[in-house]
Amino acid sequence: MTDVVNIALSGVFHAAILFLVAAGLQVIFGVQRIFNLACGSFYALGAYVGVSAVRWALDAGLPPPYFVLPLIVAGIGVAAIGPVVERLLRFVYDRDETFQLLLTFAVVLMLEDVTKLVWGTSPFSTGGLYLVYGSVSVLGATVPVYNLVVIGAGIVVALLIGWMLARTRFGRIVRATAENREMSEAVGVNMRRVYTQVFTLGTGLGTLGGALVIPSTAAMSEMGIDLIVEAFAVVVIGGLGSMRGAVAGALAVGLLRALAIATYPELEMLLIYLIVIAVLLWRPRGLFGEAPA
Amino acid sequence: MRKLYGDFCALNGVSLAVRAGEFVSIIGPNGAGKTTLINVLTGHLPPTAGSIRFNGRDIAGIGPVRLARLGLARSFQLVSIFPALTALEVVEVAVVSRLRRGRRWFASLARDREVERGAVEILELFRLADRRATPARNLAQGDKKLLDVASTFALHPELILLDEPTSGVSTRDKTGIMEILVAAAKRVGIKAIVQVEHDMDIVFGYSDRIVALQEGRVLADAAPAVIRADEAVVAAVVGRPPAVRGD
């Protein structure tokens, strides 16, 4: 029983992080029809900056229990790179999506080396800092409180996004643009601004995810390009462009991965890819997505 | 046959027969079900009820590729060509398909005289031979339309279905195009032509038979003279009496 709870909790923790990154991917794809290969790189950037921010804050005298503050600020602040990348993408909005995909790949390449340049290649972490919140016993299993905090944060963000999409003007514009770009433009929506805002939002979700994961792992040089494939699995299973899909897909991938690690570690990612292929075979639109082109 | 989209009945008991040697025009106001009828007839959509037979064979929903192989070809309302290919190459695709040479992955296309001749012959029938080396995207709009139809003719189909062959063409040029089409059909050996058309002058000028659709039903199916005399059809479909023309 303890094992099941352990697997479930570690799976949900991973799912919370995956959800953040996948939500970023989804909102950008839903509105701009761009599959952002660099979402993993943004995640990595958020992680590295997060560690730096925490270390700096602690050196400056911040009491350890408050480390989440600089972490979250860093995670969200790094989203500033969003408008910069979006400006680049603006050159290719009217082109074939191949070029858009390749441009995001160019960003991947550049960010890979930027992180190496600034932070080096060895793992960069906050050490055991997250244990400052201690651990708690849930149904017999021991879990760090921090992990529960992250799961909570994931839920909060999911709810916020849902509220934003349903209730706010911005959310309405996002949904309208996702459904019919020309029409939205025709009724006076400022496409340029919407695209910048959406891309920044998507970036911010990714960087926040990276920052939040940091205390329990280390920032490592391949983490960005490793994650993109998991993020891709999430959006395939959940359905491209769908927020609910991001939640469902993230849970599916997170739990599957936790299960695989606990039972057959060699199968870890293999199982995920097989599921992706199976989903594409049998229900290409995923659980909640639109029909694929 | 009948075709339902959910609750909406696009085709409600439409029966239609086309025999060799006929030129049939399908007319009707927008929303009458003409496009749905074409899509069902050309195997793009399976009918909800009823059957479609071509040369005795059931063709419901078999898809454009197999249908073209059986001898039923279709041209599209919106110009549909291969933008980066030259006019000659566009037609050559159809000829290659007809001669089943698509499998030849090692033979030189440029040296295939038979394919070239077949394509040039069609281009000449459609008065496009002098532009054979022009990339299709650079052709004038009217020429693109002709090329689109020409490539369909190059399949040497038994029956050809033209979806608004003169749409987007100026009135002055419409008759010219129809003359080309009819002459080409004779030369190529096409046995029957079905067209969807809005221009009543063209319809009455060239059809052996006119099928008038309205709200998914066949309102009338008869020779032009009979249709012209039928005021109900005229009012419903045309909106005004057509000019009297010799057939």
Added chain:
Amino acid sequence: MRQRLVLGLVIALALLYPLVASPYYATHMLRFFAYAIVVLGLNLLFGYTGLLSFGHSLFLAVGAYTAAVLTSQLGIRSMEVVLLAAALASAAVAVPVGALCVRYVRIYFAMLTLAFAMLFYSFLLKFYHLTGGDEGMRVVRPALLFVDFDGVPKTTFLSHHYYYYSAAVLLVLAVVMWRVVGSPFGLCLRAIRDNPEKAAALAVSVTRYRWAAFVVSAVYAGIGGALLAPTTGQVDPGLAYWTHSGNLVFMTLLGGFTHFVGPVVGAFVFIHLQDQVMSLLPYWRLVFGAILAAVVIFVPGGLMSLCSIRPRALRGRAPRTAA
């Protein structure tokens, strides 16, 4: 006529190169030969059929590992057998993978091929009893045309014997590819690229042709991978990683996907430039990322489009620019 002269000149230079250049640079050309074959195959799928694969590293890795398994595990050292085996192995993988992938287009196709490449990567990494895992597998020096060159020192073997062998393989495969794209089959592929619905209306089985193009391009990638393996003497799972696929696409785009030789030019520039940049600073990805961005934004037709050589035989899908 002028193009034939240029081609002849290039081939002559290539043949003379090992005699004048240092062994280091000659060995460098080996990577170029191998990658040139791979991207020629990739462009059949991309430039001619309109399908962007982000998973061709899969077939490159299949070919490379076939070479490794044959030479170091099974003791089969004839390069001809290795190349044939690599071609067959790639085809065997491409038939089912392709059958699945060509049912989708655009983003879904790209992502699906990426997933398959990563699937193979995980397999190579995790099943270390079979594959050597992270450390990979050794590749033993093969025999060329049934002649054993074991007595020859390694650098000489690579910069002379293997150089000419690889160049010959590239030449043969390039001629074959030239015939393929100029064939009726090639015409149908281009039609499918330009307008799949119209192609179907002209009785061209779109899925089947795409599948055939997929398999051919996979075979090329596999042969290229097998040719690449002996140059380093080692194969590792990284060959299958998705960013390696990305580099293949990069090379294709850099040279120009609308020209037959574009990808070959792109591979040449990429490999030599990468070497130059790496000798100056370890951050070649930063530089190359910027180059890729610049190419995508400003020169989408690649280097070949900068020369005023008009594309022959292949007038590619030009990007739709703002009206």
